[in-house]
Amino acid sequence: MERLQKTIAKAGICSRRKAEELIAQGKVKVNGEIVTEMGIKVSGNDVIEVNGNLVEFQEKEYYVLNKPKSCICSNNDEKGRTAAIQYIDTKARIFTVGRLDYDTSGVLLCTNDGAFCNEMIHPKYHLPKIYKVNLQGILTEDDIKKLKKGIIFEKEKYSYAKVKNLTVDFVRNRCQFELTIYEGKNHQVKNMMKALGYEVRRLHRIQFGNIRVDDMAFGQYRRLKPYEVKELKRMAQEGRKQ
Numbered sequence: 415m416e417r418l419q420k421t422i423a424k425a426g427i428c429s430r431r432k433a434e435e436l437i438a439q440g441k442v443k444v445n446g447e448i449v450t451e452m453g454i455k456v457s458g459n460d461v462i463e464v465n466g467n468l469v470e471f472q473e474k475e476y477y478v479l480n481k482p483k484s485c486i487c488s489n490n491d492e493k494g495r496t497a498a499i500q501y502i503d504t505k506a507r508i509f510t511v512g513r514l515d516y517d518t519s520g521v522l523l524c525t526n527d528g529a530f531c532n533e534m535i536h537p538k539y540h541l542p543k544i545y546k547v548n549l550q551g552i553l554t555e556d557d558i559k560k561l562k563k564g565i566i567f568e569k570e571k572y573s574y575a576k577v578k579n580l581t582v583d584f585v586r587n588r589c590q591f592e593l594t595i596y597e598g599k600n601h602q603v604k605n606m607m608k609a610l611g612y613e614v615r616r617l618h619r620i621q622f623g624n625i626r627v628d629d630m631a632f633g634q635y636r637r638l639k640p641y642e643v644k645e646l647k648r649m650a651q652e653g654r655k656q
């Protein structure tokens with residue numbers, strides 16, 4: 415529940431102050447009744463009209479999905495492939511916060527809050543994302559130094575990345591490690607590895623900001639808690655200052 419003027423402003427009709435004027439002028443109806451009293455509270459179930467026009471009002475929803483492989487992050491696909499949002503049971507018009515490749519699994523945020531989405535994916539906000547990378551080949555000390563400095567691949571610059579928990583399988587010439595990046599460019603991890611001459615065998619996002627999917631099965635999802643959303647926004651603002 416929130417104040418009527420805030421709801422009208424959030425729906426993008428006008429500013430909060432203008433909404434107060436409209437309410438005072440008797441131009442706002444809630445459930446068919448004119449409301450002139452300031453400060454009444456409404457919810458997503460109330461029907462609100464301003465100047466006779468219905469206000470499209472959607473409660474904001476925030477989810478984390480443990481994205482399985484073999485689904486896509488756009489909502490329409492010409493090839494008819496499964497969309498990641500199909501795993502989430504909601505009537506809200508949700509979309510994914512940024513993208514993971516078809517064959518990448520792991521933490522994927524979904525919401526109907528466009529402003530939140532922009533804040534999470536805008537390059538200037540630098541939210542940390544941690545990936546578990548399975549690589550064909552073995553990362554060297556020199557590669558790790560290059561990743562720390564940032565890498566250019568096909569004219570695209572990928573900034574500072576951190577390698578942790580490297581384990582090596584010399585017999586099969588493979589390794590596994592956690593890579594933290596602070597941007598979210600297309601195919602970023604795969605391109606960074608390509609730049610070093612390696613191919614990614616498997617990619618799983620362990621963490622996005624403060625959000626993880628440790629105990630969740632692939633395809634499982636949950637709503638984010640309000641404090642988690644708040645913390646994500648705080649982290650984005652914090653990253654902006656760096």
Ligand code: URA
Binds near residue numbers: 605617
């Ligand atoms: N980097 C990639 O290369 N692919 C992803 O899906 C995510 C990050």
